[in-house]
Amino acid sequence: MIVGHRIQQRQPADYEDVPRPVVGIGNDYPPSFELAEHSHRRGQFLYASRGVVAVSTPDGAWVAPPERAVWIPAGTPHSVRMVGKVQTRSVLVAPSAGAALADTCRVVAVSPLLRQLLVAASEVPAEYDLEGRDGLVMALLVAEICQAPVIPIVVPFPRNPALAERCHRFLESPRAGDTIERWSDALAMNRRRFTRLFRRETGMSFAEWRQQACLSVALPRLAAGDSVTAIALDLGYDGPGNFSTMFKRVLGVPPSRYLQQ
CATH class of the missing domain: 2.60.120.10 (Jelly Rolls)
Incomplete structure (x- = not known):
């Protein structure tokens, strides 16, 4: 660095x-x-x-x-x-x-x-x-x-200190399968309170934010030449197919074509 x-x-x-x-x-x-x-x-x-x-x-x-x-x-x-x-x-x-x-x-x-x-x-x-x-x-x-x-590529950070710290840690090691239950338990909140807080602080649902965070990590790796399979597995997807489906749904093209365009 x-x-x-x-x-x-x-x-x-x-x-x-x-x-x-x-x-x-x-x-x-x-x-x-x-x-x-x-x-x-x-x-x-x-x-x-x-x-x-x-x-x-x-x-x-x-x-x-x-x-x-x-x-x-x-x-x-x-x-x-x-x-x-x-x-x-x-x-x-x-x-x-x-x-x-x-x-x-x-x-x-x-x-x-x-x-x-x-x-x-x-x-x-x-x-x-x-x-x-x-x-x-x-x-x-x-x-x-x-x-x-x-x-639509944005990863908003919340103002709530505990939630912001959790979001920053997720970006350092994103997992597509992370759950609301895991986050709410870690923050000592029930599911309903957590989901309301998360949307108020970020303007997104937890699932939307998690998806954007994974994309923000995947795009530089694609540009660096990493394979779609390696990126998908590192992000916690079962395989490249699920990752490519999400990628295409958000950005309109599969990852294999995104940088070509």
Whole structure:
């Protein structure tokens, strides 16, 4: 794991005061590089044109494999973990330019047009001509981000300390067969109280959250080249068939085709 390794990067903090509403930046990261928790005054649309990025905030975790990106609203504390060699093409959006964008983190699909705009934006000078071609690229880029389809990959973290600790431990070693009874017993709650608390704290049922947590662990492993069978068995599925069925139900395609698309 590489944390705090000194490499030359274009940092979002360096562009906070640039007198432009949207700024594009591009970086290359070595495998397992981690950006410690930080925040910035601009929102960030974080896209990995190569590799996978995993974003964590106090409220949840989001994973973006190829052709997906994470929107991180301005002021959101977040850390980023790189899976494999990662090449990012990001844009920083001032609140005045991103009023139509969501005020919560989310994973969205990156269309071919949006991908090309992100690549182009990373090559635009920081203080570009607002009325010229570069200004048009940035304006179209924000419009495309606003209409990008949301992908249902999110693992919200509860505020309740005991429940949050249990959720974080699950992410470290997820088991698809874990039960409400096991969690409620561990937290000294009856089933009804636990299910009500869990939904209130996360906005999801326990089964939905467990499924999302397993997906968030599986996606980086798929991107790293691990086999579907190995991932399924490690997550506690009886075999690759059950895992693939769940994967396709949530993301629309089986895991064998997901990264190809």
